[in-house]
Amino acid sequence: MTPHLSTAADGTSYRDLNGNGVMDPYEDPRLSPEERADDLVSRMSLEEKCGLMFQTVIEVGDDGELLEAPGRISKSPTTEVVVGKNLSHFNVHAIRTARQAAVWNNNLQALAERTPHGVPVTISTDPRHAFVENTGVGFAAGPFSQWPEGLGLAAIDDVETVREFADVARREYRAVGIRAALHPQIDLATEPRWGRQAQTLGQDAARVAEFTAAYLQGFQGDELGPDSVACTTKHFPGGGPQKDGEDSHFPYGREQVYPGGMFEYHLEPFREAIRRGTAAMMPYYGMPVGLERGGEKIEEVGFGYNRQIVTDLLRGELGYDGVVVTDWELVNDNHVGDQVLPARAWGVEELTPAERMEKILDAGADQFGGEECVDLLLDLVRSGRIGEERIDASARRLLLVKFRLGLFDDPYVDPDEAERIVGNADFRAQGERAQARALTVLVNREDASGAPTLPLRPVGRVYVEGFRADEAAELGVVVDDPADADLALVRLGAPFDPRDDLFLEAWFHQGSLEFPPGRVYRMRRIAEQCPLVLVANLDRAAVLTPFAEFAAAIAADFGSSGAAVLDALTGRIAPEGRLPVELPRSMDAVRASREDVPSDTEDPLFPVHFGLSLTTARA
Structure with missing residues (x-):
């Protein structure tokens, strides 16, 4: 689908977005984004400008049609939010096919042309190129190429691989009309229990800063332009130091603490x-507790409400003048079915929604994430509590990004091209190779003959858990009983404490890092019957200490298919992984560590950056 173009008197082609037959300055492709944004802000009604300041969830029709009823999570019909409320920023959820997404983008952009000034829609997404499926965090790859989680990219420890991933993801997003990435997530994973580590780039501030530069280069280029995907870097000023590792999505995890005085360390990647x-x-949801900076006590309210953090630090001291969008649902409670998640109004729970909104604006944010309460x-503004000039400042920042991305000149995509680009064979191969490279070998014992367990070689019979039988068949005949096997190959997920009282809670892996005693016992019994090769899928740290006593080999993966793990274990693709976070020896050591300090557990089983190389590789 191509835009309907008009021709000015001097021959310039443009989109007549307000339908007045004149090429107004904001429609003139020859002018700078700054000039166009200034012109459009001066033309827009208060209702239109306020609509820009909300970004909420939107869902895709099965065949790319617009949903004109509330969805599974989205609250309102599409036409109501686009035309009725003037919203033009949406976070898209499930995508089934590239064609579906592209057709839907074009339908959505055509609907946006019905608004008074034809402001195009900016479609954003949480990460969707890896394995974790969590509506509050990100999505499994689906039709897109599949790569390791952020921790896996960090495990490869190669800046160029991060840039390569970001460039591929940019091209796939761009093909279906997604023009904003709600990532990278550059929080430092200094608290081993924190449930949002999978999408981070590790705990090493200097290395995460290097990865951040490569990530932004791949998505945005040297500067934001028509081929870019705009990044929302999160979560300022670093969401890793959560008290006891609990996540601030939930009331029990609202406190963010700095017992080691490492606030500045967490700022480095930002x-x-x-x-x-x-x-x-x-900014993240977390509420800083007991934090002082420059002799001044920081207000104990969530970072999105915190003027000392957003205006004084981010905008003032650090000189940032881009868009600040809050994390989701700081104003209103979120009701989904029979579950509720309270507004993350940490430290300001007693304020009304209007008072929360006022405090967020005073803090310096431009856009309310997960909200559509434009009337509020x-x-x-109409009551005089917020000046219209404050609205204008945020509207200009938000429009500047749209103009720089070229959305006003052409927001449409080609569904046929989307099918050719998204998840193509080359991109998938790059992602699968990265999955294998990220595998991190932690233990590799020698057998009675002195040969190392890894790389794996064919044996007569193999017992398998966590892999498909056809994946392991190259190693030998798959048997049902380890007592009949020459080798056991087992893949386990990292442990966590199941919870499901609040909306989203079941998807977050929180709590203890210890494996249940029964699982350890069962693995020990297997190892007594044949050599055990154990692969731990780590979406956060885990206490592997019991397994290190008896496993013939242990490896960690950070988002990999079974086939990619076998590629690495057999040496077809050399595993290059180095731990992006330390693996503690015990939960006692974790509980004694300081949340904001990297590598702070006593005598870790495996320190950060640890990883073994295979001495031989198979062709």
């Missing part, structure tokens, strides 16, 4: 993101 021109920043903002 300083790099600012230098590299990230299009947006997102309009009432604040």
